[in-house]
Amino acid sequence: MTAPEDGPPPPQADRQHPQADRPPPQAPDDTAARHTYVNQVFHGPLHAPQAHFGIGPAASMPPPAAGARRATGRLDAGEIDSVLRCYVEPPCFREAADALAADTVTVLVGPPGTGKRSGAVALLKEVAHSSVYVVLSPDIGLEQLAERAFDRGIGYVLLDRMNEDAEGGGTRTADFDWRRVRDRVRGQGAHLVVTTVHEPGAPPPEAVRHVPWRAPDLGEVLRARLREAGCAGRAAEEAAGLMPGGCLVAEVAAAAGRIARGEEPRAVWREYGSSAAQPVRDWFAADRTPREIAEVTTLAFATGTGRRAFERLQESLEPYVVRAFGDAPPPPEGVPETAPAPPVDRRRSLARNALVAAEERAHGVPGRTVWVFAVPQYRQWVLEELWANHSSDFWDGVRDWLTALVAARPDGELRASVASGLALLARTAFDEVADCYLRPWARGGAGPEGEVMAAHVLWWICLDETLAAAALTLVRGWAHSGDPGLRSAAARAFGGQLGVRFPTDAVKRLWHLIHQGQGRPAVLGMAHLFALLADGQEDAGVVLDALVHRLRKQCTTPVATRVKAMTFDTVLAVLSVGEPGTGRPAVAGLVERRPRMTDRVAALWAGVLRHRPVRQAGLTALRDTLLALPAVCRDARATAGSLGRALGAALPPDERRLLAAALGRGAGRRRRVEPAVLDGFLTAVRGVGSPGGAQSTAAPPRTAAPSIAAPSIAVLSTKD
Template sequence: MNGPADRPQPQAPDDDATGHGHHHTYVNQVFHGPLHAPQAHFGVGAPASVSAPASGTRRATGRLDTEEIDAVLYAYVEPPPFAEAAAALAADTVVVLVGPPGTGKRSGAVALLKEVADSSVYVVLSPDIDLEQLAERAFDRGVGYVLLDRMNEDAAGGGTGGARTADFDWRRVRDRVRGQGAHLVVTTVHEPGGTPPEAVRHVPWRAPDLGEVLRERLREDGCAGRAAEEAAGLMPGGCLVAEVAAAAGRIARGEEPRAVWREYGSSAAQPVRDWFAAERSPREIAEVATLAFAMGTGRRDFEALQEALEGCLAGTLADVTPAPAPAEGEAEPVPAAPGDRRRSLARNALVATEERAHGAPGRTVWVFAAPHYRQWVLEELWANHSSAFWDGVRDWLNALVAGRPDGGLHRSVASGLALLARTAFDEVADCYLRPWARGGAGPEGEFMADHVLGWICLDETLAPAALTLVRGWAHSGDPGLRSAAARAFSGQLGVRFPTDAVKRLWHLIHQGQGRPAVVGMAHLFALLADGQEDAGVVLDALVHRLRKQCAAPVATRVKVMTFDTVLAVLSVDGPGTGRPAVAALVERQPGTTARIAELWAGVLRNRPVRQAALAALRDTLHALPAVGREPGATAGRLGGALAAALPPEERTLLATALGRNEGSRRPVDPAVLTGFLTALRGGAPAGTPVLSTPSTSST
């Protein structure tokens, strides 16, 4: 996790969502760089008490690169079930690891593949794949596959019939993987429903010896001997594997072990649990509940928010045991006047103030006394208060969202709901995400739903659940939810699961969702290209569909939408750059040039969008000097690739159109234009296939 820095806020969407001759702007909150949110505590691996600021999302599926593999297997310690799982994988080529979050199933899956299959290539599959799809997909020989956080549908249908079906499906998966010479490790938190399948071994997974994990990591980091033993002796109970790894890194860098361990395992939660175990007034409960969703708020604003929450919670925080009736002849006791809110907050052991510089003088805001308290406060609130209490919180948050909170409060509410989702995902999905996404709270609610999903996707333990939720929206009959799915798949969720996002966005385009899905595909491409992720996922899908539509003799709605989508992708600006995302991509990843050129050839030959395609191509050439050191060479590669994708007559038309450089809206640097046109006029190598659509097509 990196140092603090905020990304620019998203701009308003362009009115012309199909993008003909226009550049798209952004509606999604996406965190590729580090995000300053020290009280949010999101990140990979440690779902409860990571103490560093949240960092950007990386894809959760696809091929693991060498650095990722090395990081997963760094100082790896085999847990007790490792030998059993390795034997099952060697015998059957497929094994399932079943265990709770935080027990090291991900690293165990990669370690098993390295031990048994000795794979040099590792591919992580989407959790949004069922057994039937697994049994029908292709597996490459010698590749090790990992399917993380698979949802359990084994018992579908109930009874022994469901178990027999699951066993039959697992047998098909096993035979498919074995027959194609691959290996597959599946992880899940769910025990198989009914009778465990016999075809594939489901191994109960446990964490390795955490003391040994700590010692091994400290040893690798040059901190061994007595210091490592003392750190191990101070380790609290209840730690997760990733928490131990994070603590080891901090201790190796010189932090005091006793202070480090206060933020992990049972030590992290105990102060909050002790606070809730004491008798607490309704005001104190309202204080910590307000703070859980309004971190970093100034004193006056916080008091107003707390007062509003208390109004929504009226009656839900009263003592369960009524006060005794006064004795005969005694007067009714006079209720004590409520104390000053600010003084009450100052006495609250879970709350502290922090000075934040906004010029001179600074600004005092309310925060938790320790950043990790926030997660545990939400867990205690959820465990100790009824639906009536949470109904009041929902009413309060709905009113807050409708009031258009500023950026800081907006982020705090979103990250608070994402933290609540760790404990109560259904509550967040049913009471906030779904109603807001479908437009129940207006545009502000839609934007907040997008933002909450973005925060949820920063947590790898929650991201698969978010994928399942939004997939349901994409297939919903509700137009509002389908639009919300298009937005979600074009943001953090799409970056986390790019292949799934492209698949679902194309489903939405095909089903007539139109503008939101087209814009979503373009935004996803720009984000993947900007974050140096695999933007080729989008390019490959569009090349495949463009070839199919170019071969079609008649115009259809899907054909029109295909060309619109391709043009939107080629036109979209990179986040915050004002330059086409494709310009930076061809400069940074030359291997994508041929596919990009094929897409451009398709839209250039499609007469209804030809002028918009020419403008987009000119804009890209215009941007090349700003994105690379050798723009002429990059333009030459692009021109040569277009020469290979276009027939001779189209090359001549394109050269003529681009040659009129004077007076254009964005004139191209003469050296760049010369490099492009020289390569374009050079022609295609003999035998190079070109798109088959006639140049006179009006489709």
């Protein structure tokens, strides 16, 4: 049973409107480069241009170092405009609009790539006349939907709802549950559109209509986008006439952008739809030797590898492939069966492979040649053909080969290539990747590196719009598992890109892990998530609000408990965690870039400073933050003053005096806070509530920091 400490935070902490705390856009300046997102888990150069998900450059999958945008929360005006601009209604649009108007809830059912997301927003615009749109987490079930609050006049979207029937919860998808959801949404004056790839059960629910969704006319999508870009008439018709079959809506949008920029349509279309796959299908249609299959398999998971390293990897894979192919082929005519095998020249064989190309790269070292696919999109299609054409024996060999490779602790580039290759395979065979790689590795099947690798694969998977919800559901199950390895891997995954995509879900699951005794991995996961959100221009307030809520509860408890200790450990970890790349305290940059969050940061520090067992660690973290302010702020003294005012407002007078004395004693330290910064901070702390104090000469007074009630110092020092 979940203890009260694991309960949800108050309503204000359920941040469905992350844009509210974002400052208006500012012009670029020389400090912007200091806040570029860099994921520090990669050591050395990282070059991943081949990491494509098969829909062209505009929609290709970036390496994890590029970061990920949150997939839930409020859609801002720019996102809405990009979705609705040049929107073309499919034939099923009217049926869905009628269902939404009648029931206030409707479900769009269709395969990936058919435009369900844009269709959901367009339906809400058409029927609900909404100006505010909120995307809900795919991790929310029907029972939770029927109990949550909906704001009047808001349009809600639940993207990629998972199949709850498949998890054994058949009653959740019954007509009764859909009726409860419908009545809840209708009664609160909102509208909700749900999208899914799963067909409804038989008989389908009657309370909420499930509309079969199909893609709009792709030729019209192309023409509309080209017209909007100023390319119309004959050029648009020629481009539409050259469009290959099998394109997705996103592919057409990406191709339209390239054609509008002046690229030749015939060359552009070779990278999309059936045109991109045909050369790969033709290659596999011919009889291929185990060595040739080993070549493309190695390249699918080790693209961008140097020649000598690639040959070693291919050589280690070939025995697995040969065993999967059964008996060796008979020798060529005229060659005796007892003759030794001819020598293998893998480099010449690769040079003759039409799917493979050599590419020159330089990371400070001239003349470095690596093997890549001749066209980046080939990688996805090769994996699809390998999955379709080869048996479980073959894939068992690939699993054993990759497991041994991971256990040997590959370097950053090879790790990224293996992770992105498995993420591409997950588009075709998600269960294979989850059951044969992620779960065994998370449990230690590839040694200590296995858990790290499982998290990396999940981070790549969650960058794919079609797989993010599946990744969230998988890791949620790990977080609630009885297996400590899976729980630890869940904490690591939620502390990275998966948490950036679904921050509210990540905070909830990380706190569950902390409360259930997962300990340090979950604490570090929360801290790492905060650093990524703060540095990546996302809503770090989702972490701060949850911690303020829980710290307030623990500060009113005079008895020492494990949960209380873990709460303070988590707060200290968040206040101390370094920015990715620079290592400076993440809160230092946050209070400068997001002044509205200063009060919440101050509330956390106030709780730590009043709790005597961790006060010294809190002082160290505060001193480190003040030390870092000159490196991250335009006006370090002013930022220090804002933080001082907020912290002073959160502390009682006696604690302000103790804080000033403690920081003042640090004047002789080797690493000294700049005098102007320290003076601005302490003057602001002392001036809170004083007539003519710091508030009379500095910036206008801020709203008081959220109050964290605490027992007296004497009680804390004797009981804790």
